[in-house]
Amino acid sequence: MSTFLLEIVTPDRLVYSEQANSITVRGVEGELGILPGHIPFVTPLQVAPVFVKIGNQTTAFxxxxxxxxxxxxxxxxxxxxxxxxxxxxxxxxxxxxxRAEARLGASRQDEIDHRRAELSLQRAMNRIKVSGGN
Known part of the structure; x- marks a missing residue:
C-alpha cells in the first residue's frame, strides 16, 4: 500500500512524523482527503480534527x-x-x-472579546471531540 511522509509541526515541537496511507483535514473550503500522489497545494485549516490512517488504524489529532x-x-x-x-x-x-460559554453569555462584550470567546469554544470542543468526550 502506498504511503507518504506526514509531519505535524507546531511552533513548539514536531508533534508527528510518520508514514501515512491517507489523512483527512478540514480546510476553509471543506473537508479534504489526501492520498499518496495528491496534486501539490497549500490551504489554510479550520479548527478541526485531523485523521491519519496507517493500514487499518486511524489516529486523531x-x-x-x-x-x-x-x-x-x-x-x-x-x-x-x-x-x-x-x-x-x-x-x-x-x-x-x-469558561468560553460563560464569556459568550456575558451581555457586555466588544466584538474582539466575543470572537476570542468563540475561538476558545471551537478549540475546546475540538479537543473534547478528538479525546472521545461528548
Missing amino acids: AVQGGFVEVRKDKVVILAESAEKATEIDLERAEAAKS
Whole structure:
C-alpha cells in the first residue's frame, strides 16, 4: 500500500512524523482527503480534527488552525497547536469549554472579546471531540 511522509509541526515541537496511507483535514473550503500522489497545494485549516490512517488504524489529532502543504511525497501540517487524542486532558478541555460559554453569555462584550470567546469554544470542543468526550 502506498504511503507518504506526514509531519505535524507546531511552533513548539514536531508533534508527528510518520508514514501515512491517507489523512483527512478540514480546510476553509471543506473537508479534504489526501492520498499518496495528491496534486501539490497549500490551504489554510479550520479548527478541526485531523485523521491519519496507517493500514487499518486511524489516529486523531486536535489541530487548532494553521496550514496544510501537500508535496509530491510529503504532507506538512503547520498548526498553531496540535495534540494527539491520548495527550488531551478531557477535564481541562471541558473546563475551557465552560469558561468560553460563560464569556459568550456575558451581555457586555466588544466584538474582539466575543470572537476570542468563540475561538476558545471551537478549540475546546475540538479537543473534547478528538479525546472521545461528548
